[in-house]
Amino acid sequence: MKRYTISHAKLLKEELGLYELTVDIIMMIRVCKIFREGLGGFREFQIIASAQRKHPTFSVWDKKKQSRITFDTMDFVAEEGHFPPRAIKIMQKKPSWRTEHEIQALWTILQVLDSYRNYEEPMQLLLAKVMRFERFGRRRVIVKKGVRGNSFYFIYLGTVAVTEDDDGSSAFLDPYPILLRRGGCFGEMGLQSASIRRTTVVCMEETEFLVVDREDVLANKLDQEVQKEAQHRFEFFRKMDLFALWSDEKLWQLVVLGKTEKFSYGQLISKDIVKSSFIMFVCKGTCEVLRLLDLGESPSYLKWVWQHLELIDDRPLRRRFNEPSPRERFKEFQIKSYPLQDFSYLKLLHLQKAWEQEGTSVSGTIKTSGNSLPKLLGPKIKSKLAHPIKCPMINTKFGELPKEAAVGAYMKIHTVEQGEII
Numbered sequence: 001m002k003r004y005t006i007s008h009a010k011l012l013k014e015e016l017g018l019y020e021l022t023v024d025i026i027m028m029i030r031v032c033k034i035f036r037e038g039l040g041g042f043r044e045f046q047i048i049a050s051a052q053r054k055h056p057t058f059s060v061w062d063k064k065k066q067s068r069i070t071f072d073t074m075d076f077v078a079e080e081g082h083f084p085p086r087a088i089k090i091m092q093k094k095p096s097w098r099t100e101h102e103i104q105a106l107w108t109i110l111q112v113l114d115s116y117r118n119y120e121e122p123m124q125l126l127l128a129k130v131m132r133f134e135r136f137g138r139r140r141v142i143v144k145k146g147v148r149g150n151s152f153y154f155i156y157l158g159t160v161a162v163t164e165d166d167d168g169s170s171a172f173l174d175p176y177p178i179l180l181r182r183g184g185c186f187g188e189m190g191l192q193s194a195s196i197r198r199t200t201v202v203c204m205e206e207t208e209f210l211v212v213d214r215e216d217v218l219a220n221k222l223d224q225e226v227q228k229e230a231q232h233r234f235e236f237f238r239k240m241d242l243f244a245l246w247s248d249e250k251l252w253q254l255v256v257l258g259k260t261e262k263f264s265y266g267q268l269i270s271k272d273i274v275k276s277s278f279i280m281f282v283c284k285g286t287c288e289v290l291r292l293l294d295l296g297e298s299p300s301y302l303k304w305v306w307q308h309l310e311l312i313d314d315r316p317l318r319r320r321f322n323e324p325s326p327r328e329r330f331k332e333f334q335i336k337s338y339p340l341q342d343f344s345y346l347k348l349l350h351l352q353k354a355w356e357q358e359g360t361s362v363s364g365t366i367k368t369s370g371n372s373l374p375k376l377l378g379p380k381i382k383s384k385l386a387h388p389i390k391c392p393m394i395n396t397k398f399g400e401l402p403k404e405a406a407v408g409a410y411m412k413i414h415t416v417e418q419g420e421i422i
Protein backbone atom coordinates (compact mmCIF):
# COMPACT_ATOMS: atom_id res chain seq x y z
CA MET A 1 0.00 0.00 0.00
CA LYS A 2 2.82 2.31 0.98
CA ARG A 3 4.77 1.41 -2.14
CA TYR A 4 1.71 2.21 -4.25
CA THR A 5 1.30 5.63 -2.59
CA ILE A 6 4.91 6.53 -3.32
CA SER A 7 4.78 5.53 -6.96
CA HIS A 8 1.46 7.37 -7.40
CA ALA A 9 2.95 10.55 -5.94
CA LYS A 10 5.96 10.16 -8.20
CA LEU A 11 3.69 9.76 -11.21
CA LEU A 12 1.69 12.82 -10.20
CA LYS A 13 4.89 14.81 -9.86
CA GLU A 14 6.06 13.69 -13.30
CA GLU A 15 2.69 14.58 -14.81
CA LEU A 16 2.83 17.98 -13.14
CA GLY A 17 6.31 18.51 -14.56
CA LEU A 18 5.02 17.67 -18.03
CA TYR A 19 2.10 20.03 -17.53
CA GLU A 20 4.42 22.85 -16.47
CA LEU A 21 6.68 22.19 -19.44
CA THR A 22 3.68 22.36 -21.81
CA VAL A 23 2.55 25.65 -20.23
CA ASP A 24 6.09 27.03 -20.60
CA ILE A 25 6.24 26.05 -24.27
CA ILE A 26 2.85 27.67 -24.98
CA MET A 27 3.97 30.80 -23.17
CA MET A 28 7.23 30.93 -25.13
CA ILE A 29 5.39 30.50 -28.43
CA ARG A 30 3.07 33.38 -27.52
CA VAL A 31 5.96 35.64 -26.55
CA CYS A 32 7.77 34.80 -29.81
CA LYS A 33 4.62 35.59 -31.78
CA ILE A 34 4.26 38.97 -30.09
CA PHE A 35 7.92 39.75 -30.82
CA ARG A 36 7.53 38.67 -34.43
CA GLU A 37 4.48 40.86 -34.92
CA GLY A 38 6.23 43.78 -33.22
CA LEU A 39 9.32 43.41 -35.39
CA GLY A 40 7.12 43.11 -38.49
CA GLY A 41 5.55 46.46 -37.71
CA PHE A 42 8.98 47.94 -37.01
CA ARG A 43 10.27 46.70 -40.38
CA GLU A 44 7.29 48.23 -42.16
CA PHE A 45 7.95 51.49 -40.40
CA GLN A 46 11.61 51.41 -41.44
CA ILE A 47 10.69 50.84 -45.08
CA ILE A 48 8.02 53.47 -45.14
CA ALA A 49 9.75 56.15 -43.07
CA SER A 50 11.12 58.77 -45.40
CA ALA A 51 14.81 59.64 -45.28
CA GLN A 52 14.22 63.35 -45.60
CA ARG A 53 11.75 64.56 -43.07
CA LYS A 54 11.30 68.22 -42.39
CA HIS A 55 9.44 68.18 -39.10
CA PRO A 56 8.97 64.49 -38.36
CA THR A 57 8.03 64.57 -34.72
CA PHE A 58 6.65 66.88 -32.11
CA SER A 59 5.98 66.20 -28.48
CA VAL A 60 3.73 67.51 -25.70
CA TRP A 61 3.97 67.23 -21.93
CA ASP A 62 1.17 65.03 -20.53
CA LYS A 63 0.31 66.50 -17.11
CA LYS A 64 -1.74 63.50 -16.02
CA LYS A 65 0.92 60.93 -16.80
CA GLN A 66 3.76 63.31 -16.01
CA SER A 67 5.52 62.22 -19.18
CA ARG A 68 6.20 63.45 -22.68
CA ILE A 69 4.01 62.18 -25.54
CA THR A 70 5.79 62.06 -28.89
CA PHE A 71 3.80 62.28 -32.06
CA ASP A 72 5.33 61.21 -35.39
CA THR A 73 3.64 62.98 -38.27
CA MET A 74 5.09 60.48 -40.73
CA ASP A 75 2.79 57.81 -39.27
CA PHE A 76 0.02 59.40 -41.27
CA VAL A 77 1.93 59.79 -44.52
CA ALA A 78 2.96 56.96 -46.81
CA GLU A 79 6.07 57.06 -48.93
CA GLU A 80 4.97 57.45 -52.51
CA GLY A 81 2.58 54.68 -53.43
CA HIS A 82 3.05 52.62 -50.22
CA PHE A 83 0.13 51.70 -48.02
CA PRO A 84 -0.01 54.35 -45.24
CA PRO A 85 1.36 53.23 -41.84
CA ARG A 86 -1.80 54.40 -40.07
CA ALA A 87 -3.88 52.13 -42.31
CA ILE A 88 -1.45 49.25 -41.64
CA LYS A 89 -2.03 49.75 -37.94
CA ILE A 90 -5.80 49.59 -38.39
CA MET A 91 -5.47 46.44 -40.47
CA GLN A 92 -3.39 44.79 -37.75
CA LYS A 93 -6.48 44.90 -35.54
CA LYS A 94 -9.06 42.14 -35.56
CA PRO A 95 -12.10 43.02 -37.72
CA SER A 96 -14.34 43.27 -34.65
CA TRP A 97 -11.97 45.76 -32.99
CA ARG A 98 -12.01 48.22 -35.91
CA THR A 99 -14.20 51.25 -35.27
CA GLU A 100 -16.67 52.73 -37.79
CA HIS A 101 -14.35 55.70 -38.15
CA GLU A 102 -11.36 53.47 -38.91
CA ILE A 103 -13.30 51.43 -41.47
CA GLN A 104 -14.36 54.67 -43.13
CA ALA A 105 -10.72 55.84 -43.22
CA LEU A 106 -9.65 52.56 -44.86
CA TRP A 107 -12.55 52.83 -47.33
CA THR A 108 -11.28 56.26 -48.43
CA ILE A 109 -7.69 55.06 -48.90
CA LEU A 110 -8.83 52.00 -50.85
CA GLN A 111 -10.72 54.05 -53.44
CA VAL A 112 -7.50 54.23 -55.49
CA LEU A 113 -7.87 50.52 -56.32
CA ASP A 114 -9.92 49.84 -59.46
CA SER A 115 -10.85 46.31 -58.44
CA TYR A 116 -12.05 47.55 -55.03
CA ARG A 117 -14.21 50.25 -56.60
CA ASN A 118 -15.85 47.55 -58.74
CA TYR A 119 -17.82 46.45 -55.68
CA GLU A 120 -20.96 48.16 -54.41
CA GLU A 121 -20.46 50.39 -51.38
CA PRO A 122 -21.85 48.01 -48.71
CA MET A 123 -19.46 45.32 -49.95
CA GLN A 124 -16.56 47.83 -50.02
CA LEU A 125 -17.17 48.67 -46.35
CA LEU A 126 -17.37 45.00 -45.39
CA LEU A 127 -14.11 44.34 -47.22
CA ALA A 128 -12.44 47.28 -45.42
CA LYS A 129 -13.53 45.70 -42.16
CA VAL A 130 -11.88 42.33 -42.77
CA MET A 131 -8.80 43.07 -44.91
CA ARG A 132 -5.31 42.47 -43.57
CA PHE A 133 -2.06 43.93 -44.92
CA GLU A 134 0.83 41.86 -46.27
CA ARG A 135 4.09 42.72 -48.02
CA PHE A 136 6.18 40.15 -49.90
CA GLY A 137 9.42 40.31 -51.86
CA ARG A 138 10.33 39.36 -55.44
CA ARG A 139 9.91 35.66 -56.34
CA ARG A 140 7.60 34.99 -53.40
CA VAL A 141 4.80 32.62 -54.48
CA ILE A 142 1.47 33.97 -53.24
CA VAL A 143 -0.85 31.27 -54.53
CA LYS A 144 0.33 27.92 -55.81
CA LYS A 145 -1.37 26.08 -58.63
CA GLY A 146 -3.22 22.96 -57.50
CA VAL A 147 -3.19 23.90 -53.81
CA ARG A 148 -6.43 24.58 -51.95
CA GLY A 149 -6.71 28.26 -51.06
CA ASN A 150 -9.15 30.44 -49.20
CA SER A 151 -7.82 33.98 -49.53
CA PHE A 152 -8.52 36.75 -51.97
CA TYR A 153 -5.88 39.40 -52.78
CA PHE A 154 -5.96 43.06 -53.84
CA ILE A 155 -2.65 44.48 -55.12
CA TYR A 156 -1.95 47.84 -53.48
CA LEU A 157 1.58 48.27 -54.83
CA GLY A 158 3.88 46.26 -57.09
CA THR A 159 3.41 43.64 -59.76
CA VAL A 160 2.65 39.92 -59.75
CA ALA A 161 2.72 37.38 -62.58
CA VAL A 162 0.24 34.59 -63.26
CA THR A 163 1.97 31.37 -64.35
CA GLU A 164 1.09 27.78 -65.16
CA ASP A 165 4.05 26.24 -63.27
CA ASP A 166 4.19 25.48 -59.55
CA ASP A 167 6.99 27.81 -58.43
CA GLY A 168 6.36 30.81 -60.69
CA SER A 169 9.92 30.65 -62.11
CA SER A 170 8.62 30.76 -65.71
CA ALA A 171 7.49 34.37 -65.13
CA PHE A 172 11.15 35.44 -64.96
CA LEU A 173 12.00 33.70 -68.22
CA ASP A 174 8.88 34.54 -70.21
CA PRO A 175 9.37 37.78 -72.22
CA TYR A 176 5.62 38.49 -72.01
CA PRO A 177 4.30 37.10 -68.70
CA ILE A 178 0.69 37.74 -67.64
CA LEU A 179 1.07 40.61 -65.19
CA LEU A 180 -1.33 42.05 -62.62
CA ARG A 181 -0.52 45.47 -61.19
CA ARG A 182 -1.65 47.97 -58.55
CA GLY A 183 -5.43 47.98 -58.41
CA GLY A 184 -5.74 44.42 -59.68
CA CYS A 185 -6.98 41.43 -57.70
CA PHE A 186 -6.79 37.65 -57.86
CA GLY A 187 -7.94 34.52 -56.08
CA GLU A 188 -11.57 35.68 -55.96
CA MET A 189 -12.77 32.06 -56.11
CA GLY A 190 -11.30 31.61 -52.64
CA LEU A 191 -14.08 33.86 -51.33
CA GLN A 192 -16.89 31.56 -52.38
CA SER A 193 -15.32 28.22 -51.52
CA ALA A 194 -11.94 26.86 -50.50
CA SER A 195 -11.17 26.03 -54.13
CA ILE A 196 -8.12 24.56 -55.84
CA ARG A 197 -5.96 27.32 -57.33
CA ARG A 198 -6.04 27.31 -61.13
CA THR A 199 -2.70 29.05 -61.58
CA THR A 200 0.35 30.20 -59.63
CA VAL A 201 0.77 33.86 -58.72
CA VAL A 202 4.31 35.11 -57.99
CA CYS A 203 5.69 38.54 -57.01
CA MET A 204 7.79 40.21 -59.72
CA GLU A 205 9.00 42.84 -57.22
CA GLU A 206 8.28 43.85 -53.63
CA THR A 207 4.49 43.88 -53.56
CA GLU A 208 1.91 45.06 -51.03
CA PHE A 209 -1.36 43.17 -50.73
CA LEU A 210 -4.65 43.58 -48.94
CA VAL A 211 -5.84 40.10 -48.15
CA VAL A 212 -9.34 38.87 -47.41
CA ASP A 213 -9.55 35.46 -45.71
CA ARG A 214 -12.55 33.20 -46.16
CA GLU A 215 -13.08 32.68 -42.42
CA ASP A 216 -13.46 36.46 -41.99
CA VAL A 217 -15.80 36.52 -44.98
CA LEU A 218 -18.06 33.96 -43.33
CA ALA A 219 -17.83 35.54 -39.87
CA ASN A 220 -18.83 38.95 -41.21
CA LYS A 221 -21.56 37.75 -43.58
CA LEU A 222 -19.64 38.94 -46.62
CA ASP A 223 -20.48 35.72 -48.40
CA GLN A 224 -24.09 36.89 -48.73
CA GLU A 225 -22.93 39.96 -50.67
CA VAL A 226 -20.62 37.79 -52.81
CA GLN A 227 -23.51 35.42 -53.52
CA LYS A 228 -25.80 38.33 -54.45
CA GLU A 229 -23.24 39.58 -56.94
CA ALA A 230 -22.75 36.09 -58.43
CA GLN A 231 -26.54 35.69 -58.78
CA HIS A 232 -26.62 38.97 -60.68
CA ARG A 233 -24.01 37.68 -63.11
CA PHE A 234 -25.89 34.39 -63.51
CA GLU A 235 -29.09 36.23 -64.46
CA PHE A 236 -27.20 38.33 -66.99
CA PHE A 237 -25.77 35.24 -68.70
CA ARG A 238 -29.12 33.41 -68.53
CA LYS A 239 -30.73 36.14 -70.65
CA MET A 240 -28.08 35.89 -73.39
CA ASP A 241 -28.95 33.98 -76.58
CA LEU A 242 -25.42 32.63 -76.66
CA PHE A 243 -26.06 30.56 -73.51
CA ALA A 244 -29.68 29.63 -74.24
CA LEU A 245 -28.76 25.96 -74.58
CA TRP A 246 -26.50 25.86 -71.52
CA SER A 247 -27.72 24.12 -68.37
CA ASP A 248 -27.87 26.14 -65.14
CA GLU A 249 -25.04 24.03 -63.75
CA LYS A 250 -22.74 24.84 -66.69
CA LEU A 251 -23.66 28.51 -66.47
CA TRP A 252 -22.75 28.62 -62.77
CA GLN A 253 -19.32 27.25 -63.70
CA LEU A 254 -18.93 30.23 -66.01
CA VAL A 255 -20.17 32.63 -63.33
CA VAL A 256 -17.53 31.58 -60.79
CA LEU A 257 -14.76 31.89 -63.38
CA GLY A 258 -15.53 35.55 -64.07
CA LYS A 259 -15.67 38.83 -62.20
CA THR A 260 -17.44 42.14 -62.71
CA GLU A 261 -15.30 45.14 -63.54
CA LYS A 262 -16.40 48.77 -63.76
CA PHE A 263 -14.79 51.36 -66.05
CA SER A 264 -15.40 55.09 -66.09
CA TYR A 265 -16.08 57.16 -69.18
CA GLY A 266 -12.88 57.47 -71.24
CA GLN A 267 -10.99 54.85 -69.22
CA LEU A 268 -8.80 52.37 -71.11
CA ILE A 269 -10.13 48.80 -70.86
CA SER A 270 -7.39 46.93 -72.67
CA LYS A 271 -4.35 48.29 -74.50
CA ASP A 272 -4.23 45.46 -77.00
CA ILE A 273 -7.41 43.41 -77.08
CA VAL A 274 -5.77 40.85 -79.39
CA LYS A 275 -3.27 39.96 -76.66
CA SER A 276 -5.91 39.90 -73.89
CA SER A 277 -6.64 36.49 -72.39
CA PHE A 278 -10.16 37.50 -71.33
CA ILE A 279 -13.58 37.37 -72.96
CA MET A 280 -15.54 40.46 -71.92
CA PHE A 281 -19.31 40.75 -71.79
CA VAL A 282 -20.69 44.29 -71.69
CA CYS A 283 -23.35 44.25 -68.90
CA LYS A 284 -24.06 47.97 -68.95
CA GLY A 285 -23.05 50.88 -71.17
CA THR A 286 -21.04 50.83 -74.37
CA CYS A 287 -17.39 50.84 -75.28
CA GLU A 288 -15.46 51.63 -78.41
CA VAL A 289 -12.81 49.60 -80.20
CA LEU A 290 -10.10 51.84 -81.61
CA ARG A 291 -7.28 51.06 -84.00
CA LEU A 292 -4.04 52.99 -83.75
CA LEU A 293 -2.73 54.17 -87.10
CA ASP A 294 0.92 54.65 -86.21
CA LEU A 295 2.39 56.71 -89.04
CA GLY A 296 5.90 55.99 -87.78
CA GLU A 297 5.32 52.40 -88.89
CA SER A 298 4.48 53.42 -92.44
CA PRO A 299 7.37 53.49 -95.00
CA SER A 300 5.49 55.84 -97.32
CA TYR A 301 4.96 58.37 -94.48
CA LEU A 302 8.65 58.14 -93.61
CA LYS A 303 9.57 58.72 -97.24
CA TRP A 304 7.19 61.65 -97.44
CA VAL A 305 8.67 63.27 -94.29
CA TRP A 306 12.20 62.85 -95.58
CA GLN A 307 11.31 64.17 -99.00
CA HIS A 308 10.32 67.40 -97.30
CA LEU A 309 13.28 67.43 -94.94
CA GLU A 310 15.76 66.75 -97.72
CA LEU A 311 14.53 69.85 -99.47
CA ILE A 312 15.44 71.84 -96.42
CA ASP A 313 18.53 69.89 -95.47
CA ASP A 314 19.97 69.29 -98.99
CA ARG A 315 21.12 65.77 -98.23
CA PRO A 316 20.62 62.60 -100.32
CA LEU A 317 17.19 61.12 -99.61
CA ARG A 318 18.00 57.41 -99.89
CA ARG A 319 20.55 57.43 -97.04
CA ARG A 320 17.86 58.12 -94.49
CA PHE A 321 15.63 55.09 -94.50
CA ASN A 322 15.95 51.34 -94.97
CA GLU A 323 13.39 50.85 -97.66
CA PRO A 324 13.62 47.42 -99.35
CA SER A 325 14.93 47.47 -102.94
CA PRO A 326 12.30 47.47 -105.72
CA ARG A 327 13.42 43.95 -106.65
CA GLU A 328 12.81 42.69 -103.09
CA ARG A 329 9.47 44.46 -102.99
CA PHE A 330 8.41 42.94 -106.29
CA LYS A 331 9.40 39.46 -105.13
CA GLU A 332 7.46 39.92 -101.92
CA PHE A 333 4.46 41.18 -103.84
CA GLN A 334 4.52 38.12 -106.12
CA ILE A 335 4.82 35.78 -103.14
CA LYS A 336 1.99 37.48 -101.30
CA SER A 337 -0.19 37.43 -104.38
CA TYR A 338 -0.30 33.64 -104.16
CA PRO A 339 -3.41 32.65 -102.26
CA LEU A 340 -3.63 29.71 -99.83
CA GLN A 341 -1.00 28.91 -97.21
CA ASP A 342 2.56 30.00 -96.78
CA PHE A 343 4.45 28.13 -99.48
CA SER A 344 6.85 31.06 -99.80
CA TYR A 345 9.91 28.93 -100.38
CA LEU A 346 8.30 26.86 -103.12
CA LYS A 347 6.77 29.93 -104.72
CA LEU A 348 10.12 31.68 -104.79
CA LEU A 349 11.79 28.66 -106.41
CA HIS A 350 9.03 28.50 -108.97
CA LEU A 351 9.30 32.20 -109.76
CA GLN A 352 13.09 32.07 -110.07
CA LYS A 353 12.82 29.18 -112.53
CA ALA A 354 10.24 31.05 -114.55
CA TRP A 355 12.48 34.15 -114.73
CA GLU A 356 15.46 32.04 -115.78
CA GLN A 357 13.43 30.49 -118.58
CA GLU A 358 12.19 33.87 -119.76
CA GLY A 359 15.65 35.40 -119.34
CA THR A 360 14.14 38.60 -117.81
CA SER A 361 15.39 40.76 -114.98
CA VAL A 362 12.93 42.09 -112.43
CA SER A 363 14.87 45.20 -111.50
CA GLY A 364 14.78 46.40 -115.08
CA THR A 365 11.01 46.53 -115.19
CA ILE A 366 10.38 48.45 -111.94
CA LYS A 367 11.04 52.13 -111.46
CA THR A 368 11.17 53.79 -108.09
CA SER A 369 9.50 57.06 -107.53
CA GLY A 370 11.55 57.63 -104.36
CA ASN A 371 13.82 60.27 -105.90
CA SER A 372 11.13 62.33 -107.51
CA LEU A 373 10.61 65.16 -105.07
CA PRO A 374 7.50 67.33 -105.09
CA LYS A 375 8.56 70.23 -107.33
CA LEU A 376 6.17 72.78 -105.95
CA LEU A 377 7.37 72.54 -102.36
CA GLY A 378 11.10 72.58 -103.14
CA PRO A 379 11.99 76.19 -103.78
CA LYS A 380 9.58 77.55 -101.19
CA ILE A 381 11.07 75.56 -98.29
CA LYS A 382 14.63 76.00 -99.44
CA SER A 383 14.38 79.73 -99.53
CA LYS A 384 12.92 79.89 -96.06
CA LEU A 385 15.39 77.57 -94.30
CA ALA A 386 18.75 77.26 -95.92
CA HIS A 387 20.55 75.79 -92.86
CA PRO A 388 20.49 72.07 -91.91
CA ILE A 389 17.85 71.04 -89.33
CA LYS A 390 18.92 69.56 -86.03
CA CYS A 391 16.16 67.79 -84.15
CA PRO A 392 15.78 64.71 -81.90
CA MET A 393 15.28 61.50 -83.89
CA ILE A 394 13.69 58.15 -83.12
CA ASN A 395 14.54 54.84 -84.75
CA THR A 396 11.72 53.08 -86.58
CA LYS A 397 11.63 49.81 -88.52
CA PHE A 398 12.29 51.74 -91.73
CA GLY A 399 14.91 54.18 -90.47
CA GLU A 400 15.25 57.43 -88.52
CA LEU A 401 12.29 59.75 -88.07
CA PRO A 402 12.22 63.19 -86.39
CA LYS A 403 10.62 62.73 -82.98
CA GLU A 404 8.07 65.43 -83.63
CA ALA A 405 6.94 63.72 -86.83
CA ALA A 406 6.27 60.38 -85.06
CA VAL A 407 2.54 60.84 -84.92
CA GLY A 408 -0.48 58.57 -85.18
CA ALA A 409 -4.23 58.62 -84.94
CA TYR A 410 -6.86 56.44 -83.34
CA MET A 411 -9.64 55.30 -85.64
CA LYS A 412 -12.93 54.05 -84.25
CA ILE A 413 -13.65 50.69 -85.82
CA HIS A 414 -16.53 49.36 -83.71
CA THR A 415 -18.90 50.20 -80.87
CA VAL A 416 -19.69 47.33 -78.51
CA GLU A 417 -23.19 47.67 -77.06
CA GLN A 418 -24.75 46.33 -73.87
CA GLY A 419 -25.17 42.52 -74.06
CA GLU A 420 -22.43 42.15 -76.70
CA ILE A 421 -19.09 40.41 -76.38
CA ILE A 422 -15.52 41.64 -76.87
Ligand SMILES: Nc1ncnc2c1ncn2[C@@H]1O[C@@H]2COP(=O)(O)O[C@H]2[C@H]1O
Pocket (backbone or CB within 6 Å): 143, 149, 162, 178, 180, 185, 186, 187, 188, 189, 190, 196, 197, 198, 199, 200, 201, 277
Ligand atom coordinates in the same frame (compact mmCIF):
# COMPACT_ATOMS: atom_id res chain seq x y z
N1 LIG B 1 -5.15 34.77 -67.30
C1 LIG B 1 -5.28 35.34 -66.11
N2 LIG B 1 -5.21 36.67 -65.98
C2 LIG B 1 -5.35 37.26 -64.79
N3 LIG B 1 -5.56 36.59 -63.65
C3 LIG B 1 -5.64 35.27 -63.71
C4 LIG B 1 -5.50 34.57 -64.93
N4 LIG B 1 -5.63 33.26 -64.67
C5 LIG B 1 -5.83 33.15 -63.34
N5 LIG B 1 -5.83 34.34 -62.76
C6 LIG B 1 -5.99 34.66 -61.33
O1 LIG B 1 -4.99 33.91 -60.66
C7 LIG B 1 -5.64 33.26 -59.57
C8 LIG B 1 -5.02 31.99 -59.08
O2 LIG B 1 -5.83 31.49 -58.04
P1 LIG B 1 -7.41 31.24 -58.31
O3 LIG B 1 -7.54 30.09 -59.21
O4 LIG B 1 -8.11 31.21 -57.03
O5 LIG B 1 -7.87 32.56 -59.10
C9 LIG B 1 -7.01 32.94 -60.15
C10 LIG B 1 -7.36 34.21 -60.84
O6 LIG B 1 -7.85 35.15 -59.93
